[in-house]
Amino acid sequence: MTDPFGTEALRASVRRAWGDSPTRLIEDTNAERDLRVGAYRDRLFVELAQNAADAAKIAGEPGTVRVSVVDGELRVANTGAPLDARGVASLSSLRASAKEGMVGEFGVGFAAVLAVSSEPRVISRGGGVAFSEARTRELVAQDEVPVLRLPWAVDEDVPEGFDTEVRLPLRDGVDPAELLARVSAEAEDLLLSLPWLARIEIDGAGWERSTVDSVVEIAAPDGTVRRWLTEEAEAGLWAVPVDDGPVPLANEVLHAPTPTDERLSLPARLIASIPMEPSRRRVLPGTDLTGLARAYPALVRKLAPEHRPRMVPEPAFPLSEVDGQLREAVQRQLAVQPWLPGGEELPASGARVLTVESPELVELVGGIVPRLVSLSGPELARVLATVDADPLEVAELVELLTGLERPPAWWRSLYDTLLPLLEAHSVSADELGALPVPLADGRVLPGPRGTFLFGASADVLELIDDADVVGLRLVHPDAAHPLLERLGAKHADSADLLESPALRDAVERSVEDARSGLDVRPLADAVLRLISDSPVAGLGALALPSVDGWRRADELVLPGSPLLGIFDQEAVGEDGALSVLDNDFAEDWPVEELTTLGVLDGFVVTEDGIRDLDLVADDAWPEALRLLAGERETWHALSGSTGEWIARNALLAGRAPEEWRLPEADGLAGLYDPVPDVGVKPEVLALAGVRAELAVTDLDDAADVLHRLGDPARTIGPGLVSRVYTALVAADLDWSQLDAPERVRAVDGSVVDAEQAAVLDRPWLAAVWPVGQLIAVPSGAEQLAELLDLPLLSELISARLPEGEYLEWSELTAIRLAAELLDIPFPEGGVIVHEELTVEFDGVKRATPWWVKSAEFHGEHHAEDSPAGLARAFAWASGHWADRHLITSLLDDPDPLTLLA
Template identity: 85%
Template sequence: MSSDPFGTEALRTSVLRAWADSPTRLIEDTNAERDLRVGAYRDRLFVELAQNAADAAKDAGAPAVLRVSVVDGELRVANTGTPLDARGVASLSSLRASAKEGMVGEFGVGFAAVLAVSSEPGVISRGGGVAFSEARTREAVSRGEVPVLRLPWPAEEDVPEGFDTEVRLPLRDGIDPAELLARASAEAEDLLLALPWLARIDVAGSVWRRSSVDDVVEIDSPEGAVRRWLTHQTPEALWAVPVDEGPVPLESDVLRAPTPTDERLSLPARLIAPVPMEPSRRRVLPGTDLTGLARSYPALVRKFPARQRLSLVPKPGFPLSEVDGQLREAVLRELGGQPWLPGPEELPALGARVLTVESPELVELLGGVVPRLVSLSGPDVARALAIVEANPLEVPELVEILTGLERRPSWWYSLYDALLPLLEAHSVSADDLGALPAPLADGRTLPGPRGTFLYGASADVLELIDEADVVGLRLVHPDAAHPLLERLGAKRADSADLLESPALREAVERSVEDAQSGLDVRPLADAVLRLQSDSPVDGLGALALPSRDGWRRADELVLPTSPLLAVFDPEALGEDGALSVLDGDFAEDWSPDALAGVGVLNGFVVTEDGIRDLDLVADEAWPEALRILAGERETWHALSGEAGDWIARNALLAGRAPQEWRLPEAEGLAGLYDPVPDVGLTPEVLALAGVRAELAVTGLDDAADLLDRLGDPARTIAPGLVSRTYAALADADLDWSRLDAPERVRAVDGSVVDAERAAVLDRPWLAAVWPPGRLVAARSDAGRLAELLDVPLLSELISARLPEGEFLPWSELTAIRLAAELLDIPFPEGGVVVHEELAVEIDGVKRAAPWWVESNGFHGEHHAEDSPAGLARAFAWASGHWADRHLITALLDDPDPLTLLA
């Protein structure tokens, strides 16, 4: 082999001649190399050597192995690949030319990076070697400062086994070999990613390996950790992003061309692209258009599952460099214009719609409703995509979009099912959803569920309601009846709720008018009766139903089978009557209970005011009517109230009102009332109907009737009953000013006398001087009775003079003293004037009297004839024991204890 296979001598001669011909050329070369050494390539040693190795591997067509080691104070970097040739040596010896045409290392000046650690670099290869030396160059030109890499000398050392080329760098003084190896280790992973023609890097025995499957590059570290990168490569650029379970976006990076530059980037992925660079390889040439590099970025994004793609959207922020700003704008523009967002089909971000609440179920339902809807949703998604000009879709806007939409009720149910969790999680508010469409059972769709009913019923019931066509009655379709609608104002209803609804009530109220105007109200009647059969409610009596005489209110109809038809006056039933009879065919379609529930009469009905329709009973039918009333618990109980009072006054039993009769067993009323004839009713029923069982004054009418009966001379009434009746009248708490006084009254002897000739006994001693046939008396307030009868008190008519007699204290009367002791009656104050015979002079006429009290009141001077009857009455009145007067009389006749006891 030639000792100078690469022609280094000719290269040296040429350079030395140039320096000799132009001394400034030497200075220029020295300065240029110094600039490279201390400037652009000061910290790019391993990058540049790895790039050269990758170029050699690409030229050889097989990925390279790179080994970095320190041997005998030399940093050695060996690689596989096409070995060094003469053109390569010429490139190494030039500061401005490169033999790597079409490769990444365009200028060939990168080898100057070795000068940062060595002034005696060398390269050995299988075809020979070359060495550079600062000392030998300085000797050749006799100058202190010289360029190192301009004069090559041949080197004849062997290449390590398994490698094709090795760079050997004797280290300058002060260079730490361990630090160099650590720097190489730190850069190994990035170099393997950026240089696909590198397969392995060995740094002092620590090995990094590169492998790839499809678009995923895996880099194994010496510790066994694996770093994975998903890449997308085009002729213009390589985009790469670390991946784990998904993308691990970069926070910051630098542009790589393919080796690192000083152009800082804020993109989530690494960009490796052979862009035009300044000779320093640190900055992009000013004016370079980088926008084309962004065209392939969406393709990288599309390689990830849908939700993971968002992390590759650049975050808002200030660019880190001018290049970063240009690239960010281009990437965002491409993401806006190219399809990459998941939807019914992949969508560009520009103009896409993003639901601002997170709900995959809702998005899926809306896929065919909202154009360009992204299948990802939620506030984070909306914020992330805002930078690429995707439009947020807020829930209120969504509700507007849904308004007027035609979908099956089951679709709406699914929509509500997706919205309810959002409402419960407070992601949306009830106000946001207030106008949410609600499909109705009648096929319409309302803008908002407020005022609708969630009514779960069978299809036939809904069909009946639909046919009824009740204005304002809005039933949500049962297939769409979801709890969300209830939260938004719909009311969960049963049949009773529908019957109570204002819309249906209004339809019921005008149903007769509608029927009379020719409208078909039969569907309404059927619907109401069906609902009433399920859940009875009150107040539906206005419902129009067919009768024998046309359409009538339900509460004006009687069932064809009702027992009331046998007791009502025929004139009350018919077109002009208060009631009519329900159509027989219609009645057969519904149960009596359902018909009764809307007011159709099957029996008497109790209302707040009593029992209705009693006034329609025929006169002769009252016994049967009373049997009907007694046969139902509700009407039976009602007879004890106002209804019973009405019947007592207005019903007819044997031609008279019940209150004009007495029960046969009520003999204490004999003479005052006649016993009721046998009308086939039990005493209990008769009593509730008002047939009298005892003496009672229940009102002014009752009082007037009693006064008439007392003044009827055709009646024979026992004196005791007369007295009890007058007492009952006087004790009744009634306003007598509203009652006419009777013309005739019943005297104490049972005779009837004109009221103007009668007087009311108010003081008992006066009875002895007044005719019994003109005297009215009762054990009650005499003044009250006189007021009632408009008859004077007897004391107002009598003025008397008494004869002289003998005054005796009560205690001096032996018989009185014995009687008082036996009866334990204290002696009253004073005494009594005793007369042999007591004759009272009244209006010049003397009348005999057993006793008298001379005073203007109840207490005064007592007079008595000298007889047991006279003295006993005077003593009983004076002592306040008037009720014991007859017992005192007996003791005065026979003052013996046995008289009291026997």
């Protein structure tokens, strides 16, 4: 067999090196293992395709690669320059390459074949070479050996039509179908990255590359064609997939020219001839990549203007140091080179981008805003901001339009473009708030708010002219547009004019103007005429003539108003709060229009209640109440805060209404005196605050009832006393703000000094305390004691009891019968029964029907042997205190009819 590549000499040289340095074999073995499992572990087809591209470039003819599996071998055939002796020497070295100027000159990528084969062969025109792990192991008598250090010559034929074929007997466990699938997945990327490859065939299916202008088309076996727009760069190429527009890439890697491990976050693929580490996975540290970015804007300019912004890198953290360097360089070039569409192509730096999407608006203002990009939208503005473009907010655009002179029809065209944006919520009314508006008088004002769209009748406009209302703004009819109404402009009818700030201002200063000598009568006539069309409130400041001179309308009373008969004389007049409307002026206008303006004919209800009640004369309150009750609006107002004010401040027979009770309110007898007959109906008196029932709503009420309880001149029944105390406890007020009374009312209705009284908190204690010093309430004794600043009776009494007989409750026959009739379970324990029960307190013995030595239900219960004593003890012990009188009756007569009769 011939040996055209001198493989025997190569083997001898390697074996001498191994012999001269015993560690060299181990180093070569380890180095090859590192390449197989590390740098080149998944680059099989990449490296073989790269070698094929190098061969095609040397031959000067685009090449073809064919991949197939034959007899358990992966075979990769290619056209182009055949294998030569230098190539074989390179294949046999882990540290060198024979491909000067080729894409693989920086690596030893053939080691990638070891991932699938330990017996690779390279067959070419002019000879072939084989490597064998088994033959090397046998030759050097070692188990661990490198595969690609010892070549052997082989004599095999190259497939017809090809110049070289790599043949790789597959290792056990390598799935040929899966291997071919992986190779197929890489075909398109490799044809793009390796321009000297024109076709890749894999198991009978072919991918083909063609170029039209700057577009590389790669046709797949299924007939689909993928197109890549490309731009030559300094020592590289930029490419992006295109269909109708660009398809920006994501999760991309740098290609040099085949894929590396340098992750990129750029929208386009970069294929560059740059220095790489021997593994061809990483760029050599210190490599300057910025020059590659200079061609990026040229790639972008090849796209249609509307697609170009998609090529701006999305804001993100760099995925690698290389990515960071490239992103920064690309962004800088996009900032300084022209590529954005506008009046002319613009660099991004300093370009203005409208933040709402509206081609019509951009076209309309393109000649007004310098450096305006012809594309628009919020997402566009966000993206272009990363390359130093300046967003143009609508509010800023509006500001730029301020002072612009354009015909009213141009402004209407502008409004046409803005209204859809407002309706779509792309802009807010606030952003358009200062939008210029041309007025009928030729001025252009910033902002539609406060302007009026034409719609008022001619006579109304004539009145407005006569009144000379400063600041009343009417929109030019050629510019009238629904947008202006959305932004605060109003159609001018009478109500709108009356609500306008300009007219309101004129009304507010009308009295001052009149007193300074200005003629305000035209304004008064205009406002009253407008009110006749549309009654509008809030114009009470309008100056009207009175018998004392010009006054506010809401400070005037109609000449025939009943109020003049009930107001204090000092309240109506030149120095008073009110005056009387000039009679001649009053006759010129209907009462309804004058009262709408605020002139008084009767009491007026405001948000705060009924006004001018403080002007009522002290002796006129009965008539005032009758007048209030005669109108539905004022009648309803009496039920709120107005009624409370009247209750405290009005006078009926010399007292405030709340100090009286209704004659039929017998439940309050003694506590309050009945109101004298003042000629007012009871229902009106009740709304005015005359009391119909007991109520403690605030501290003033509480202080008042406590004062009345402590008044010895009043005779108050015990039941009402109890109800008053109950109401006080239920009021739940802040009693710290209330002074404790000096005198209190006892349970028998008598008045006692507070320092002699105590509050009953345990019912059995009442038997040993003077009733005239005892304060009681059905519940809430602790709260009442705090309110009155009195001690609880249990805090004062500690009594001694005599001996008695202890009996379980179930041993008492009468108790047992009563409990059964009332379905009351027996409480725990029993009772100590006494023939007569006396307790000793302060050295004095006092008789009592029952006693408990503990305040709890299960304390020590004592009772005299009587229905009254036993019933109370049992009711308390069982928790049925409210049934004590019924239990007493059943103990007297344990017949079921007692419950029914």
